[in-house]
Structures are given as C-alpha cells and as structure tokens.
Amino acid sequence: MASNAAAPFWRAAGMTYITYSNLCANLVRNCLKEPYKTEALNREKVHYSISKWVDGKPQKPTIRSDTPED
Amino acid sequence: MLRHGSRFLSRATTMRWRRPFSTNLAADAPVDSNFLESWRKAIPNVEPPKTPSAFMATRPETPSSIPSKLTVNFVLPYSSELSGKEVDMVIIPATTGQMGVLPGHVATIAELKPGVLSVHEGNDVSKYFVSGGFAFVHANSFADIIAIEAVPLDRVDPNLVQKGLTEFTQKLSTASTDVEKAEAQIGVDVHSALNAALTG
Amino acid sequence: MAMAALRREGRRFATPLISPNPTNALRSSLIPSQEPVSSGVRCISTQVVRNRMKSVKNIQKITKAMKMVAASKLRAIQTKTENSRGLWQPFTALLGDTPSVDVKKNVIVTISSDKGLCGGINSTSVKISRAIHKLNSGPEKENKYVVLGEKAKAQLLRDSKKDIELIMTELQKNPLNYTQVSVIADDILKNVEFDALRIVYNKFQSVVAFLPTMSTVLSPEVVEREAEAGGKLGELDSYEVEGAETKAEVLQNLAEFQFSCVMFNAVLENACSEQGARMSAMDSSSRNAGDMLDRLTLTYNRTRQASITTELIEIISGASALEG
Numbered sequence: 261m262a263s264n265a266a267a268p269f270w271r272a273a274g275m276t277y278i279t280y281s282n283l284c285a286n287l288v289r290n291c292l293k294e295p296y297k298t299e300a301l302n303r304e305k306v307h308y309s310i311s312k313w314v315d316g317k318p319q320k321p322t323i324r325s326d327t328p329e330d
Numbered sequence: 331m332l333r334h335g336s337r338f339l340s341r342a343t344t345m346r347w348r349r350p351f352s353t354n355l356a357a358d359a360p361v362d363s364n365f366l367e368s369w370r371k372a373i374p375n376v377e378p379p380k381t382p383s384a385f386m387a388t389r390p391e392t393p394s395s396i397p398s399k400l401t402v403n404f405v406l407p408y409s410s411e412l413s414g415k416e417v418d419m420v421i422i423p424a425t426t427g428q429m430g431v432l433p434g435h436v437a438t439i440a441e442l443k444p445g446v447l448s449v450h451e452g453n454d455v456s457k458y459f460v461s462g463g464f465a466f467v468h469a470n471s472f473a474d475i476i477a478i479e480a481v482p483l484d485r486v487d488p489n490l491v492q493k494g495l496t497e498f499t500q501k502l503s504t505a506s507t508d509v510e511k512a513e514a515q516i517g518v519d520v521h522s523a524l525n526a527a528l529t530g
Numbered sequence: 531m532a533m534a535a536l537r538r539e540g541r542r543f544a545t546p547l548i549s550p551n552p553t554n555a556l557r558s559s560l561i562p563s564q565e566p567v568s569s570g571v572r573c574i575s576t577q578v579v580r581n582r583m584k585s586v587k588n589i590q591k592i593t594k595a596m597k598m599v600a601a602s603k604l605r606a607i608q609t610k611t612e613n614s615r616g617l618w619q620p621f622t623a624l625l626g627d628t629p630s631v632d633v634k635k636n637v638i639v640t641i642s643s644d645k646g647l648c649g650g651i652n653s654t655s656v657k658i659s660r661a662i663h664k665l666n667s668g669p670e671k672e673n674k675y676v677v678l679g680e681k682a683k684a685q686l687l688r689d690s691k692k693d694i695e696l697i698m699t700e701l702q703k704n705p706l707n708y709t710q711v712s713v714i715a716d717d718i719l720k721n722v723e724f725d726a727l728r729i730v731y732n733k734f735q736s737v738v739a740f741l742p743t744m745s746t747v748l749s750p751e752v753v754e755r756e757a758e759a760g761g762k763l764g765e766l767d768s769y770e771v772e773g774a775e776t777k778a779e780v781l782q783n784l785a786e787f788q789f790s791c792v793m794f795n796a797v798l799e800n801a802c803s804e805q806g807a808r809m810s811a812m813d814s815s816s817r818n819a820g821d822m823l824d825r826l827t828l829t830y831n832r833t834r835q836a837s838i839t840t841e842l843i844e845i846i847s848g849a850s851a852l853e854g
Contacts, residue, residue: 273512277783278716278790281462282709283513284444285479287520288461291490292481300479303408305704306713312721313694323700324713365630373661379744380733382792383627386619403620407708407794410616424772439624440772441780464787466624469768474620476791478708 392469396434402449404458404475411458411480417451420473422465423523437469442477444523446530457483459527461520488528495521576837579830583823590819596647597812604737604805610706611734611798617791618745625766625788629746631756633725636666636673637695639718639793641731641800642682644699649807651732651740651800652681658742659730663690676718678797695722702801708790711797715790725752729792734802738810745796747789750781 270280289300311321369378399416420431423445431438441464448457463477498517505511640659642652659682663673674695677683683697698714718727727747732740748756757766771777 269515270512271779273508275509275512276716276719277786278712278719280516281478281787282712283516284520285461285709287494287517288444288459288479288481288524291487291494291521291524292485293487296481296485297487302705303707304709305707306710307700307703308698308710308714309700310696310698310714310717312696313691315692318697321697321699368630369661369665372665376657376661377742379658379730379742381627381629381743382618382622382745385733385743386622389623403616405616405620407614407617407791408610409613413616426772429772437769438772439769439780439784441783464784466620466769468623472623474623476617476620476787 389468389472390470393471397471398433400431400433400435400471400473402473402475404447404449404477404480406477406480412449415449415451417449419450420475421446421448421450422475423447423460424465431465431467431473433471435467435471435473438465438467440465440467442475444520446483446527447475447477447480457527459483459486459524483527486524486528491521491524491528495525576830576833579826579833583826583830586819586823586826590816590823593812593816593819597809597816600805600808600812604802604809607706607798607802607805608734611795611802614795614798618788618795621788621791624769625748625753627746628748628756629728629744631726631746631748631752633748633752634671635723635725636662636671637676637718637722637724637727638662638673639676639727639729640678640682640686641729641796642677642679643800643804644680644702645804646681647808647811648804649811651803651807652679653685654740654742655730655732655800656682656685658744659686660690662728662730662744663693674722674724676722678714701797706798706801708794711794712790715786715793719786719789725749727789729796731796731800732803732807733799734806737806740803740807743796743799745792747785747792750778750785753781753785754778 271277275283286304289297289304292300307323307325309321309323312319365381366378399418400420402412402415402417402420403410404412404415418432422429422431422440423442424440425443426440428445429440442460442462444461445459446457447460448455458480459482460475460477461479463475465473465475467473494517498514498521502511502514502518505514638659640655642655659675663675666673673693675686675690675693676696676698677686677694678698678701680699683699686694696718698717701710701714704710726749729745729747731743731745733743735741753766771780
C-alpha cells in the first residue's frame with residue numbers, strides 16, 4: 261500500500277509517469293508464468309533512432325535499442 | 331449540458347457518409363465548428379483532417395435516477411478486456427487505497443497503483459492484477475479503466491514474485507543515486523503488491 | 531488525384547528499365563539490335579522487344595510479391611490496431627476533443643513511414659501538417675515539428691528546416707508495441723516544450739480508405755485553463771480526484787499518459803494505412819505492368835510477322851525475277 265508520497269518520489273528522481281508505469285508493467289510481466297511471460301516480453305522490444313535538431317541543424321542521431329525502459 | 335449527447339445530432343452535416351467503425355457520429359459542435367471554419371478560411375484547398383471525436387460513439391447523458399448497473403470499459407494497449415460490460419460493482423486499486431465503484435458513484439479521476447482490480451457481477455468476481463494506469467468514473471455511471479498491463483491472478487508465478495521482492499529489497503538498501511533508489515522502491519512496491527494479491 | 535499518383539508510381543517504378551510510352555518509342559527512338567534487317571525497311575528488331583517484355587514481366591512478379599507481403603503485414607497489424615482503438619476513447623470522453631484550442635506553443639507530431647512505395651499517404655500527412663502550421667501561425671505563436679519516419683523528414687526538410695525539433699526513424703524494426711511508443715512519447719515530452727500537441731496521422735478506415743486525422747493533446751496547464759474557461763472541459767472540475775497529493779499532480783500524470791496512449795494508437799493506425807496503401811499501389815503497379823506486357827506482346831507479334839512477310843516477299847520476288 262503506497263503512501264501518499266508515492267507519486268512524488270519517482271517524480272522527484274526525475275522519472276515521468278510514463279517511465280514509472282512502464283517500469284511497473286515490466287516488473288509485472290517478469291513475474292508471469294512461462295508461456296505468458298515470453299509472449300509478454302515480446303511486447304517490450306524497443307528500437308528507434310532519434311536525432312535532435314537545433315536551429316535547423318541536425319545533431320548526431322542516437323539509437324535507442326532493446327531497453328524497454330529508458 | 332456539456333455531455334456529447336444533444337449537440338451531436340445537430341452536426342450531422344459535417345459527416346457526409348456513415349463509416350463502419352463509428353455509430354452516432356458528429357463532433358462536439360462548438361469546438362469542432364470553430365476548427366472547421368478557421369481551417370476553411372485559412373486553407374481553402376485542403377480538406378480538414380478528422381478529429382478523434384468523429385470516431386467515437388457518444389456517451390449517454392447523465393440520467394436523473396441512479397441506474398442499476400455500472401457500464402465498464404476496461405482497456406489495455408493490446409486489447410480491450412471489457413467494453414461496455416454491465417456490472418454491479420468494480421473495486422479499483424487507487425493510490426489512496428482500494429476504492430469501490432457502484433452505479434451512481436460521483437464522477438472521479440483516479441490514478442491506479444499496482445494492485446488487484448475486481449469486477450463483480452451478480453455472484454461472479456473476476457480479478458486482475460493491474461500494474462498501473464488510470465480510472466475515470468463518469469456521472470452517467472460509465473467507468474473507464476485504462477491499464478498498461480493487467481493479468482488474471484492465476485498467471486502470476488509466486489516464486490518469481492518472492493525472488494523479485496528479495497532482489498529489490500536488497501537493491502533498495504544498496505542503492506546510491508536517486509534514480510536507483512526510486513527504481514528499487516518501485517520494485518519493492520510492485521512486488522509486495524503482487525505478493526499481497528496472491529496471498530490475500 | 532490519388533489514382534494518378536499511384537499510376538505515376540507504377541510507371542515510375544517501371545521507368546528505370548523501360549522508357550516511357552514504350553509503344554511509340556519502339557517505333558521511333560530505338561536503336562535496332564544486331565539482328566539482320568533488310569536495308570531500306572524501318573522496323574524494330576524482335577530482340578529488343580523481347581528484352582523489354584522480360585523486364586516488364588519481372589516487375590510484375592516483384593510488385594505482386596510486394597503486394598502479398600504488404601497484405602500479410604496488414605493482417606498482423608490490423609488486429610493490433612483494432613485492439614488499441616479502445617485506448618484513446620476514455621480520454622476523449624473525459625477531456626473532450628479540442629482541435630481549435632488557442633495556444634502559444636504548438637508542437638505538430640507528424641507520423642509517416644520509413645519505406646516508400648506506399649502511395650500518397652505520406653504526402654497527405656505532410657500537407658496537413660503544413661496546413662496546421664499555417665492555421666496556427668500568428669504573433670507570439672510558435673509551431674514546431676516532431677517527425678517520425680523518413681518520408682516526412684525528407685519532405686519537411688525542404689522548407690521547414692528551422693522548425694523541426696526532433697526526428698525519429700527506424701521505428702518498425704521490431705513489431706510495434708506500447709513500450710516502444712511510450713518511450714518515444716517520453717522522449718518527446720522531455721525534449722520539447724509544448725502547450726498543445728497535435729498528432730497528424732492517417733487513420734485506417736479500410737484497405738482502400740485512409741483518413742488524415744489530427745488528435746490534440748493538451749498540456750496540464752492548458753487543461754486547467756480551459757477547465758476554468760468553461761466549455762467542454764468545464765466539467766472537469768466536477769470530477770473528484772483520487773490519488774496523489776494535488777489535483778495538478780494527477781492532471782500531469784494524466785496528460786502524459788494520454789499522450790502516450792494517443793501516440794500508440796496513431797502509430798499503429800498509420801502503420802496499417804501504410805501497408806494498405808502499399809498494397810493498392812503495388813496492385814495498380816502490377817496491373818499496369820500487365821497492360822504494358824499485353825501491348826508489348828502485340829508489338830512483338832506484329833514485328834515478327836512483318837519480318838516474316840518481308841522475307842517471303844524477298845524470296846518470292848527473287849524467284850519471280852529468275853523466272854521471268
């Protein structure tokens with residue numbers, strides 16, 4: 261039973277709600293029984309490449325891959 | 331009345347044909363017509379894009395008497411577990427504790443914490459463990475529960491839960507940075523909730 | 531307009547191997563091959579036509595195969611999309627849909643595909659994004675783009691370079707899932723300041739129909755402001771808030787979650803539309819190739835018969851010259 265300060269503690273550490281909820285979901289998925297577990301973990305693969313632009317110039321693109329959470 | 335009800339029918343002119351996925355169409359009149367008009371003025375050659383309200387069925391108005399059943403929509407990103415199901419009560423794990431929702435409940439927005447969601451219909455109770463999300467209860471006895479991951483309790487492996495709990499409790503004590511502490515704390519919370527759900 | 535584009539696409543695809551207007555070109559601008567042609571008679575050699583037919587047939591096979599591939603990918607992703615449709619509806623039911631909200635900082639998230647040959651959907655998305663930019667421009671108003679996908683990147687780079695904030699590509703390496711899209715949404719939230727996010731995508735209505743759609747997600751401050759101003763969101767105040775300490779906390783979490791869910795649905799719908807558009811583009815391309823093949827076959831037969839006739843004439847006139 262989380263106390264009322266549960267929401268802020270992860271936000272104080274710099275996480276957004278999305279990161280927090282993905283983390284929770286990941287933990288739950290890891291506790292599943294076998295056939296459900298592999299099927300759930302297939303739902304977690306991440307891969308994309310992001311490049312930030314400043315003033316019309318692209319900066320070096322970084323690839324984020326295979327980490328469900330940031 | 332700001333519910334979608336009455337205004338929709340008057341905007342039938344914006345929808346030119348019936349689409350298979352939407353039933354009572356037309357968007358919310360004042361906002362959408364502003365958009366359509368300003369679009370047409372600024373960009374006359376291009377068709378305005380559709381907006382989400384065009385694709386949604388309308389929700390009924392708040393009835394004057396309390397209805398007998400609660401209509402529940404329980405959705406996950408990869409499926410809709412329950413959609414439009416009429417039940418007697420749902421108990422949702424809000425961050426402030428287990429909250430029971432009956433028909434006629436006051437309109438509420440609740441953030442969910444990892445815990446057990448139970449849906450009561452007559453004598454059937456279905457329980458799911460949800461990892462987190464939001465629940466909206468509307469004044470017209472509609473409840474929307476949006477979770478990221480929800481599993482029936484029998485799919486959870488108790489050994490993995492115990493292992494996780496010990497692992498994260500350990501991490502919590504050895505954690506140094508804020509982020510690590512937060513992650514470990516989250517791990518402990520989730521696993522203890524799982525544990526409680528399995529045993530309780 | 532769309533059909534012309536598809537046809538152009540089909541012909542453009544065929545062009546590298548075949549010059550445009552093959553039947554006319556064959557008559558006029560071709561270089562005859564090494565097959566002996568009797569002098570004084572202008573005709574095209576069958577060799578060239580045969581080569582052309584072979585390449586058109588190959589193209590037809592390739593486009594047919596691509597269509598099959600797109601059809602199978604569409605099947606897989608369509609179920610996912612339909613399942614995700616329930617995800618954004620509660621948010622619209624709660625917060626309403628406010629496309630005409632007036633804000634200072636608009637961020638336009640354009641979703642497009644990485645690969646081409648999918649008909650006109652990417653151009654439509656870009657056109658709508660540009661229109662939204664124009665619609666929302668004015669003093670003190672700022673519009674930025676976040677681009678997902680190579681195709682929109684190429685188009686938006688041409689004239690809106692300075693308004694681009696983030697570009698993300700290579701999204702479809704793994705099958706699309708909520709975790710991936712939410713990490714992307716998280717990145718956008720962390721890197722871009724916004725008052726309102728406008729997500730532009732093609733909604734998948736059926737295999738041949740894609741509707742350009744724009745979803746709006748407001749930042750928590752704007753939600754507060756609109757709630758106080760009344761109107762659609764005015765009801766928001768009547769909702770009691772459970773959880774966390776302040777209403778603002780919950781609203782912020784809600785806004786982030788809403789963005790992530792709406793993005794998820796949008797990306798899936800766009801992917802579905804992409805596969806559907808590719809199917810129809812490849813289908814019209816293989817049909818075009820089939821037509822072209824028919825015309826070439828006729829030309830081939832005519833050429834063949836003409837050369838046979840010529841030979842016969844020579845033989846007969848030679849024989850009659852000898853006799854008489």
